[in-house]
Amino acid sequence: MTDELGLRERKKLATRRALCDAALKLALDDGVAALTPERIAEEVRVSPRTFRNYFSSKEEAIVAGLQDRAHEVADNLRRRPAGEPIWESLRAVLLPSLENSMPGHDLMQLLGLIRCHHALLAEHLTSFEELSRRMTEVIAERTGTDAARDLYPRLLADASGIALKTSLGLWSTGATGRSLADIFGEALDLLSKGIPAPAAESGPG
CATH class of the missing domain: 1.10.357.10 (Tetracycline Repressor, domain 2)
Incomplete structure (x- = not known):
């Protein structure tokens, strides 16, 4: 059970880091104004709902x-x-x-x-x-x-x-x-x- 929880937490951290990296990359490449949560989620290949589970904006x-x-x-x-x-x-x-x-x-x-x-x-x-x-x-x-x-x-x-x-x-x-x-x-x-x-x-x- 402990190993399972550890794996789950590692996956959550990896998803958070991927969203963070994608948001920064897209903001630097395309500008903040053009960026949307949906675009960030698409870059990481997760749903917009998943993005909102990690970040409010x-x-x-x-x-x-x-x-x-x-x-x-x-x-x-x-x-x-x-x-x-x-x-x-x-x-x-x-x-x-x-x-x-x-x-x-x-x-x-x-x-x-x-x-x-x-x-x-x-x-x-x-x-x-x-x-x-x-x-x-x-x-x-x-x-x-x-x-x-x-x-x-x-x-x-x-x-x-x-x-x-x-x-x-x-x-x-x-x-x-x-x-x-x-x-x-x-x-x-x-x-x-x-x-x-x-x-x-x-x-x-």
């Missing part, structure tokens, strides 16, 4: 890859060694996520689409909100803080998100001649020098 499907990677980053952060300093853990999970996200040309084109379409921008911002929420939870676990009460995990998660957003914006201009990972690595270095980790709370006496 074409815009959500186009940026879904970014949202999925937000989940992966948080999961990878949770798996880092328990005693590793939080900034080292962030660097270890965030930089590879940028390098492995998608081909640089496609990512730059996607960011260009996002800047030009308000609905895509809204979905893109949602992905950053989701990344921040999940990162806050994991950072709180790793630093012994409370995600609901303490400022530190929220501040660190939001600061990392802003660093990523700023790095993406600078890199997408093409003016620096630097890789996205290099720019973002510098951003993390700058942040790590200005946000000291909280002192560990002493236990009850």
Whole structure:
């Protein structure tokens, strides 16, 4: 039964990824305005109903890859060694996520689409909100803080998100001649020098 469920989940993930890849490819090739959920479904050879089981709109499907990677980053952060300093853990999970996200040309084109379409921008911002929420939870676990009460995990998660957003914006201009990972690595270095980790709370006496 477990193997059957595992196979079913893998098939669902494969269908979602195929729809996401098709939506992005068609949006880059033909433009967002001409794209429809039916066209995306046709490209993957599934029904429009299947598309709606995974995504509520074409815009959500186009940026879904970014949202999925937000989940992966948080999961990878949770798996880092328990005693590793939080900034080292962030660097270890965030930089590879940028390098492995998608081909640089496609990512730059996607960011260009996002800047030009308000609905895509809204979905893109949602992905950053989701990344921040999940990162806050994991950072709180790793630093012994409370995600609901303490400022530190929220501040660190939001600061990392802003660093990523700023790095993406600078890199997408093409003016620096630097890789996205290099720019973002510098951003993390700058942040790590200005946000000291909280002192560990002493236990009850």
